[in-house]
Amino acid sequence: MDKNLEELTLTVVADFPVTVRRLWDAYADPRQLERFWGPPQWPATFTRHDFCPGGRSEYYMTGPDDTRSGGYWEFLTVVEGVSFEVLDGFADAGGAPDPEMPTMRAVFSFEEMAGGARLTTTTYFASLDQLEQLISMGMEEGTRSAMAQIDDVLADLRTFAADRAAIAQLLGDTQVRISRVLRGTPRQIWEAHHDPELLNRWFHGPDGWALVGCRVASAPGETTRFEWAPDDGVEGEAFALVGELIETDPPHREVFTETMEGVEGPPTHNEQTLTPVQGGTLLTLVITYASAELRDLILGTGMVDGMEAGYRRLETELLAAG
Known part of the structure; x- marks a missing residue:
């Protein structure tokens, strides 16, 4: 020094x-x-x-x-x-x-x-x-x-390894940070999140569900809407998430709100970043909820497991195919 x-x-x-x-x-x-x-x-x-x-x-x-x-x-x-x-x-x-x-x-x-x-x-x-x-x-x-x-x-090579599943880390009282290293470049991962044709191939959530509605925003102020429905024989009811794009800086960062359609209450505030690291791209999603109780309730639904199922599908079906 x-x-x-x-x-x-x-x-x-x-x-x-x-x-x-x-x-x-x-x-x-x-x-x-x-x-x-x-x-x-x-x-x-x-x-x-x-x-x-x-x-x-x-x-x-x-x-x-x-x-x-x-x-x-x-x-x-x-x-x-x-x-x-x-x-x-x-x-x-x-x-x-x-x-x-x-x-x-x-x-x-x-x-x-x-x-x-x-x-x-x-x-x-x-x-x-x-x-x-x-x-x-x-x-x-x-x-x-x-x-x-x-x-x-x-x-510590294990905690941050590229082959680890998505993990959630609580930040403060109302935030959670979800992290996952995905095989591919930031541009590939960005396109997979914003091209409706690509989204239809991986953004299904858990196995047995299908993305049946998809509206993507490309400029601040535009709205988004994603609707999922269970396959025949799978329990559950169709639902949709709606939101508004606040900031966008392809292929590094975007900020958007999100809430379940038809449910009253303030939306979440989401900040997603894509950073190149060894093995691929680190996807980081910081979600801010209205309260700690709401955050813990949503995480308790198995949300992170559903996201991980989608990320695995993204890697195997899109990136492995080039």
């Missing part, structure tokens, strides 16, 4: 006995990143992680007394496997940038080394006062203790 008061920089160089691809993925995957971004006493939770140019990450760290400290990244550049650059700032309790705290520019550079990979992180400060303020807040010590956790994450 090198602190340069003349250049107003703090540079950290760390070597790891893994490939650049493995080290890069630890930063690209929010499930992995949050296991080392905060010091052990202040673990991080990422509620958003758009790992692409123009993207944004939002997170909070939770202290021993449940005190929260928020932060965000704004991605200026992302060159896959080489480097990424962010504006690194503090956030208030509502997630907005905190005007009382400084904002830094940070560059993360990755390079192959004999026997492993090197990560060089350089943080640029706007003034000497800003640098000294953050150093006095324990930035050096916090960085050392946080990065000391990376080795354990890199060694």
Whole structure:
């Protein structure tokens, strides 16, 4: 770790006995990143992680007394496997940038080394006062203790393996994050979610059900509608999910609402991102519900198992066929 008061920089160089691809993925995957971004006493939770140019990450760290400290990244550049650059700032309790705290520019550079990979992180400060303020807040010590956790994450190949089924992780009181690595590129996965002909081939939910209605949105403000019905001899009643597209940035990210047709109550707020990783594309879906009770009720219906059945079908029927 090198602190340069003349250049107003703090540079950290760390070597790891893994490939650049493995080290890069630890930063690209929010499930992995949050296991080392905060010091052990202040673990991080990422509620958003758009790992692409123009993207944004939002997170909070939770202290021993449940005190929260928020932060965000704004991605200026992302060159896959080489480097990424962010504006690194503090956030208030509502997630907005905190005007009382400084904002830094940070560059993360990755390079192959004999026997492993090197990560060089350089943080640029706007003034000497800003640098000294953050150093006095324990930035050096916090960085050392946080990065000391990376080795354990890199060694954990099973938890984040590409052949694992979809998993759900509770975030806060009302959110859930569903993650799955799918074989294919982000563009292929995006098209499979937005081409009605392709959707008809995999977006069935559990076995024994069929997609009988499909309206896809391509621009903010347009609405969606997906209807499913059971096959003959399968128990259950037809139902439909409707929503509205809020944001779209193909093939990286989209934000949309969703609710069951005919059911009163606020819709869910869904943020889906597609990030290239080793083995394919990491699909991350963060769903925000109106309450913890509603979230737990929906998850208890076997929703994630139904999504996994669809993802398996997507891989085998679409991607395997090219």
